[in-house]
Each structure stands twice: as C-alpha cells, then as structure tokens.
Amino acid sequence: xxxxxxxxxxALRRAVKSFCDREIRPIAADIDKEARFxxxxxxxxxxxxxxxxxxxxxxxxxxxxxxSYAIIIEExxxxxxxxxxxxxxxxxxxxxxxxxxxxxxxRDKWVPPLARGEKIGAFCLTEPNAGSDAGGIDATAIPxxxxxxxxxxxxxxxxxxxxDICLIFARTDPAAGRKGISVVVAERGTPGxxxxxxxxxxxxxxNPVSSIRLYDCQVPAGNILGKPGMGLKIGLAAxxxxxxxxxxxxxxxxxxxxDEAVQYAKQRRQFxxxxxxxxxxxxxxxxxxxxxxxxxxxxxxxxxxxxSGRSFSxxxxxxxxFASETATAVTDLAVQIHGGYGYSKAYPVExxxxxxxxxxxxxxxxxxxxxxxxKGVLG
Amino acid sequence: MKDLHIIVCLKSVxxxxxxxxxxRTAENSxxxxxxxxxxxxxxxxxxxVGGTVTAVSMGPPVAxxxxxxxxxxxxxxxxxxxxxxxxxADTLATAAVLNAAISQLPPFDLLVFGxxxxxxxxxxxxxxxxxxxxxxxxxQVSHMEPAGTGCRLERQCDGFTETYECAFPAxxxxxxxAVVPREIGLGDLETAFGDKAYDVWGxxxxxxxxxxxxxxxxxxxxxxxSPVKTRKACEFIExxxxxxxxxxxxxxxxxxxxx
Ligand SMILES: Cc1cc2nc3c(=O)[nH]c(=O)nc-3n(C[C@H](O)[C@H](O)[C@H](O)COP(=O)(O)OP(=O)(O)OC[C@H]3O[C@@H](n4cnc5c(N)ncnc54)[C@H](O)[C@@H]3O)c2cc1C
Numbered sequence: 092x093x094x095x096x097x098x099x100x101x102a103l104r105r106a107v108k109s110f111c112d113r114e115i116r117p118i119a120a121d122i123d124k125e126a127r128f129x130x131x132x133x134x135x136x137x138x139x140x141x142x143x144x145x146x147x148x149x150x151x152x153x154x155x156x157x158x159s160y161a162i163i164i165e166e167x168x169x170x171x172x173x174x175x176x177x178x179x180x181x182x183x184x185x186x187x188x189x190x191x192x193x194x195x196x197x198r199d200k201w202v203p204p205l206a207r208g209e210k211i212g213a214f215c216l217t218e219p220n221a222g223s224d225a226g227g228i229d230a231t232a233i234p235x236x237x238x239x240x241x242x243x244x245x246x247x248x249x250x251x252x253x254x255d256i257c258l259i260f261a262r263t264d265p266a267a268g269r270k271g272i273s274v275v276v277a278e279r280g281t282p283g284x285x286x287x288x289x290x291x292x293x294x295x296x297x298n299p300v301s302s303i304r305l306y307d308c309q310v311p312a313g314n315i316l317g318k319p320g321m322g323l324k325i326g327l328a329a330x331x332x333x334x335x336x337x338x339x340x341x342x343x344x345x346x347x348x349x350d351e352a353v354q355y356a357k358q359r360r361q362f363x364x365x366x367x368x369x370x371x372x373x374x375x376x377x378x379x380x381x382x383x384x385x386x387x388x389x390x391x392x393x394x395x396x397x398x399s400g401r402s403f404s405x406x407x408x409x410x411x412x413f414a415s416e417t418a419t420a421v422t423d424l425a426v427q428i429h430g431g432y433g434y435s436k437a438y439p440v441e442x443x444x445x446x447x448x449x450x451x452x453x454x455x456x457x458x459x460x461x462x463x464x465x466k467g468v469l470g
Numbered sequence: 471m472k473d474l475h476i477i478v479c480l481k482s483v484x485x486x487x488x489x490x491x492x493x494r495t496a497e498n499s500x501x502x503x504x505x506x507x508x509x510x511x512x513x514x515x516x517x518x519v520g521g522t523v524t525a526v527s528m529g530p531p532v533a534x535x536x537x538x539x540x541x542x543x544x545x546x547x548x549x550x551x552x553x554x555x556x557x558x559a560d561t562l563a564t565a566a567v568l569n570a571a572i573s574q575l576p577p578f579d580l581l582v583f584g585x586x587x588x589x590x591x592x593x594x595x596x597x598x599x600x601x602x603x604x605x606x607x608x609x610q611v612s613h614m615e616p617a618g619t620g621c622r623l624e625r626q627c628d629g630f631t632e633t634y635e636c637a638f639p640a641x642x643x644x645x646x647x648a649v650v651p652r653e654i655g656l657g658d659l660e661t662a663f664g665d666k667a668y669d670v671w672g673x674x675x676x677x678x679x680x681x682x683x684x685x686x687x688x689x690x691x692x693x694x695x696s697p698v699k700t701r702k703a704c705e706f707i708e709x710x711x712x713x714x715x716x717x718x719x720x721x722x723x724x725x726x727x728x729x
Binding site: 144 | 496497539542653664
C-alpha cells in the first residue's frame with residue numbers, strides 16, 4: 092500500500108492550517124466554554140468548500156479525494172474537536188449517503204445546498220433504546236397518503252440543534268425486522284419535526300448535539316433514500332467513511348495534545364532543569380509521538396484504499412479503534428505532563444482530554460469495533 | 471478604465487534556518503508570506519476594474535507550487551522561470567530574469583511585488599526590476615484604488631501618510647499589513663493543483679544569456695552566513711536620584727527611544 096502525499100495534499104494542509112490559525116484556534120476555548128456553535132466561522136467554511144469536501148464539483152462541492160478529506164478533518168480537529176465533528180459528520184454520514192444512494196433527483200435537490208454549507212446535515216440513528224444495536228430501533232415511517240408518516244425519538248444527534256436535513260433511520264416495514272429499516276430524509280420545518288434540548292456534554296461542547304423528535308411527521312414518498320429496506324446497508328456504508336473521519340479527528344486532537352505537551356515540557360522547570368530533561372517525561376513523549384504517527388498512517392491507509400476504489404471497511408474500523416484509543420491515551424499523558432496546570436482550563440489540554448474521550452464511543456464504540464474486527468479475522 | 475494586466479512577482483522561500491545545504495521540497499517551501507498581500511491587492515484591483523493577473527516566479531521547480539497557490543487564490547495565469555543557469559542569482563541577476571520574462575508577456579499596467587522576502591530580506595528585487603523596465607515605482611503601498619487612467623496609492627513613511635496618483639504602467643511593492651490575503655477555497659485548490667497549469671520558461675524562452683544571470687550574472691557574493699549572537703547586557707546607573715534620572719534620559723534619547 093502506497094500512501095503518497097502529493098504537492099496538493101501538502102498545500103492543502105497548509106491552507107487548512109492557515110484558516111484554522113486565523114479563524115478557529117483563537118475562539119476554540121471560548122466556544123467550548125460557552126457551548127456556542129460558531130455560525131460566523133461555519134458560514135466562512137461553507138463558502139470555502141468545507142461542507143462539500145468530496146462532493147463532485149457539479150453538485151457544488153470541492154471534488155477532493157479521501158486522503159484530502161482525512162487531512163482536512165485532522166487539521167480542523169487539532170484546532171477544535173467540536174468543529175471537526177460538525178464537518179466530519181456533515182460530510183461523511185449526511186452528504187455521502189445522499190451521494191452514494193440518492194436518486195439523481197434526490198442528489199440534485201439536497202446535495203448542493205449541503206455542499207455549499209447553506210444547509211447543515213445530520214445522521215439520526217441512535218435512540219434511547221438502540222445505541223450499539225442499530226437494528227433495535229423503534230422509529231417508524233408508515234406508508235400513508237402516498238408518502239410516509241414518521242414517528243421517531245432520535246438522541247445524541249450531532250449538529251442536531253442546527254441541522255436542516257436529517258437522515259432518519261426508521262422502520263418502513265415493522266414486520267420485516269432488520270430488512271424493514273429505511274432511511275427517510277426529514278427536513279427541519281416540516282410539521283411534527285421537533286428539535287429537542289441540547290445535550291450538556293463533557294466534551295465537543297461547541298457542537299449542538301441534541302435530540303430530534305418526529306411526531307406524525309408526513310414526508311413525501313420521494314424522501315426514502317435508495318429503496319425501502321436499505322436502511323442498514325446505507326448505515327453501514329456511511330459508517331465506513333464516517334469512521335475514517337472520526338479516526339482523522341482523533342489523530343488531530345492527539346497531535347494538538349502532543350504539540351502542547353512538547354512545548355510545555357521545554358518551558359516548565361522542576362529540580363533545576365526543564366522537565367523535558369527528565370527521562371520519565373521523555374518516555375511519555377516518545378510513546379505519544381509513536382502512537383500518533385501509527386494512528387495517522389492507519390487513517391491515511393484507509394483513505395488511500397478508498398481512493399484506489401478498494402474495500403477499506405476493516406482498515407477504517409481498525410484505524411478508528413486505534414486512533415481513538417491513541418487520542419484518549421495521548422491526551423491523558425498530555426494532562427499528566429502539565430501536572431496541575433493540565434487539569435486547569437488555563438491550558439488547552441483538558442479540552443483535548445474531554446474531546447478525545449468520545450471518539451471511543453460514537454460511530455461505534457471500541458467494543459463494537461473489536462467485535463467487527465474479530466469477526467473479520469476469525470471469520 | 472480599460473481591462474488591466476497586472477503582473478505579480480512572487481517567490482517560493484524555505485522557512486528553515488540556513489544550516490548547510492537545504493534540499494528544497496514541497497514540504498519546506500512556501501510562498502513568501504510577504505508576497506501574499508501582493509497577490510491579494512492585485513486580485514482585488516482586477517476584480518474591481520476587470521482584467522487579468524499573471525503570477526511570475528523565478529525559482530527551482532518546486533516554486534511551481536507557490537504559483538499554483540496564487541492560481542488557487544485567483545490568478546489567471548502563472549509563469550515559472552526556472553533554469554539551472556539561474557541558480558545562485560543575486561537580486562540584480564533575479565531582476566534581469568524577471569525583466570526578460572516580463573518583456574515576453576503582454577504589456578502590463580501594473581507590476582506588483584511584496585516588500586521583501588522571509589528568507590533574504592533585501593527588498594531590492596522589486597525596485598531593481600522596475601528601474602530596469604523604466605517604470606515608476608511606489609514602495610510600501612498600504613492602500614490602492616483605481617483613479618483616472620491609473621491609481622491612487624497611499625504609503626506610510628516616518629509617521630506620515632503619503633498619497634500618490636500614478637499613471638499606468640507602474641510598479642508597486644505592497645506593505646504586508648495593507649490587506650488580509652484571502653483564504654484558499656478547497657475547490658480552487660483542487661482545480662489549481664489538478665490542472666497544474668503554469669508555463670515553464672528557461673533562459674531560452676526569455677532570451678537571456680547564461681552570463682546575464684545566475685552566479686555569473688551576479689555582481690554580489692554571499693561569502694558566509696552565520697547566526698547573530700545577541701548579548702543582553704545589564705547596565706547599572708550610579709549616582710543620586712537626579713543624576714540617575716538625567717543619565718537615564720540621556721541614554722534613552724541617545725538610543726533614539728525617546729525624542
Ligand atoms: C457527542 C455524541 C455525538 C453523537 N452523535 C451521533 C449522531 O450524530 N448520530 C447518531 O445516530 N448517534 C450519535 N451518537 C450516539 C453514539 O453513536 C452512541 O452513543 C454509541 O453508538 C453507543 O450507543 P449507546 O450510547 O446507546 O451505548 P450502548 O450501546 O448502550 O453501550 C453501552 C456499553 O455497552 C457496550 N456494548 C454494547 N453492546 C455490546 C456487545 N454486543 N458486546 C460488548 N459490549 C457491548 C458498549 O461498547 C458500551 O461500552 C453520539 C453520541 C455522542 C456522545
């Protein structure tokens with residue numbers, strides 16, 4: 092497997108970093124503290140193409156490859172995990188399924204405004220009684236009057252508070268079990284579409300994660316994505332790309348924590364020397380750097396596989412598992428290297444530590460990932 | 471006003487301390503940060519008046535990436551001037567190459583430079599090129615707007631703002647704080663780096679002899695480069711309070727810190 096960073100990827104990383112340094116880094120701590128979604132920055136990102144990264148040009152996107160996508164998510168997440176989350180979920184589990192499974196009419200209708208960032212997308216699978224067990228959802232979309240009547244209680248919806256176009260997983264044929272699950276596109280503003288309270292989260296606080304409830308919400312038949320019954324297939328395909336995004340996000344957060352730890356270790360003096368001179372600190376830094384590097388390579392490999400049109404499901408799952416566990420370990424060590432100051436909001440590492448934690452939970456927990464990977468290995 | 475042809479000259483620089491020989495790679499080479507505002511001001515003027523912006527750079531092949539960035543920002547055309555015989559050019563030999571290349575392009579109305587470069591910091595290439603082309607130049611421009619058949623410009627100097635009106639063709643160098651360079655859109659970057667559309671000209675294309683540029687065309691030589699050792703020395707002023715006061719005032723005004 093050949094992971095080639097081309098001149099374009101190098102220039103891309105620089106351009107994204109420049110944007111983050113100017114627009115995101117300066118507000119990252121504040122939007123976390125205030126749990127505020129930074130519309131002013133998100134609008135700029137929309138105009139620059141961040142909401143249609145892999146969307147074809149003719150549909151209003153930037154038409155980039157998966158490796159570019161990984162680099163972009165990594166860089167944004169190193170500045171703000173919350174904004175990285177907004178961008179990765181929008182691109183990979185809202186826009187991508189519309190592109191991959193939507194009819195030409197569906198694509199033309201929903202994708203361009205999403206790709207230009209004029210509308211925000213969300214992916215609504217999780218319910219109070221169905222998390223890891225996606226097949227256990229209760230939401231229904233029952234055929235009626237030539238359309239569907241949707242009833243759903245979706246929780247933990249990333250971008251929920253601001254989303255315009257939601258992919259809702261619901262049973263169109265309750266008797267058919269897992270084969271009766273479909274994806275219904277529900278637009279904010281449709282009667283019966285209700286945005287619930289925002290979650291008061293541990294990390295990723297600038298993302299308006301909320302519940303979305305649909306009460307007898309009537310949608311046209313044309314709002315079923317793909318065909319009725321394709322829900323879980325669409326969900327799995329979306330999560331393959333989604334996981335790559337979460338893995339890239341984890342790498343970005345881990346890198347930010349490592350950079351911060353290195354800088355602090357050079358400047359903090361104890362026992363007459365900068366703490367970087369203590370071997371215990373050096374061992375931590377070595378482990379952190381090695382793990383971040385390995386995680387990044389795994390993410391880039393999954394992306395490169397995808398770009399070459401090959402199966403990347405297992406590699407993306409492995410990358411997500413390893414990168415998310417790396418991010419929690421590395422941010423933990425970054426706090427440790429900062430001592431008491433690491434536990435204070437005066438330094439950014441406590442934010443990285445909180446933000447990193449959820450990467451082991453969403454888009455499939457580490458446990459679920461191990462199950463999937465083991466199944467692949469053991470057959 | 472008729473459509474303008476604006477030429478921006480920019481450099482790809484290495485952002486590393488010169489320690490031994492540096493191998494230029496896409497990773498360590500960036501568009502000179504002081505040239506970004508120059509590109510921006512050129513694009514803004516073009517957008518206001520109409521016309522085209524041509525970005526020109528002399529450098530090794532990797533400098534093509536800086537031109538692609540300028541293209542992604544909005545430049546209409548880019549030309550890379552690269553030739554083994556251009557290596558080692560000092561500012562005068564660089565100006566000779568730029569002059570020869572600019573003479574091959576359609577006539578220009580405005581020639582735009584950054585004020586200086588992050589890696590050598592002479593600020594000479596712009597003025598030398600302007601002089602060799604025989605066009606008036608206004609340096610350190612902090613504001614520019616179209617006026618009459620030319621433009622009105624402002625530059626800050628010694629605490630004063632000077633305002634000029636200048637007919638085209640003319641040359642300017644742009645104060646780094648004059649404008650905030652635009653962020654690059656992802657789609658524009660994808661197109662620029664996908665098409666890789668820039669002309670590559672060697673000495674032959676610009677009709678310059680090898681003796682006129684590169685090391686052989688350079689009247690100056692850099693003999694050595696070594697880091698400056700800065701020493702902070704603490705001075706104590708002796709005497710009674712009045713003496714100390716006078717001595718301090720004396721010191722500060724001699725150092726030009728108070729007037
Ligand atoms: C900030 C945030 C954003 C989110 N965004 C979205 C979103 O946009 N869209 C969306 O649909 N969901 C979203 N989620 C939900 C997330 O995907 C779920 O929380 C996750 O899938 C786990 O489900 P659960 O919380 O119900 O945990 P559970 O499934 O109840 O799991 C609890 C524990 O049991 C373990 N477990 C469960 N089953 C097994 C098993 N078979 N074997 C071994 N261990 C098992 C789990 O690994 C976990 O440790 C988000 C969550 C958060 C916190």
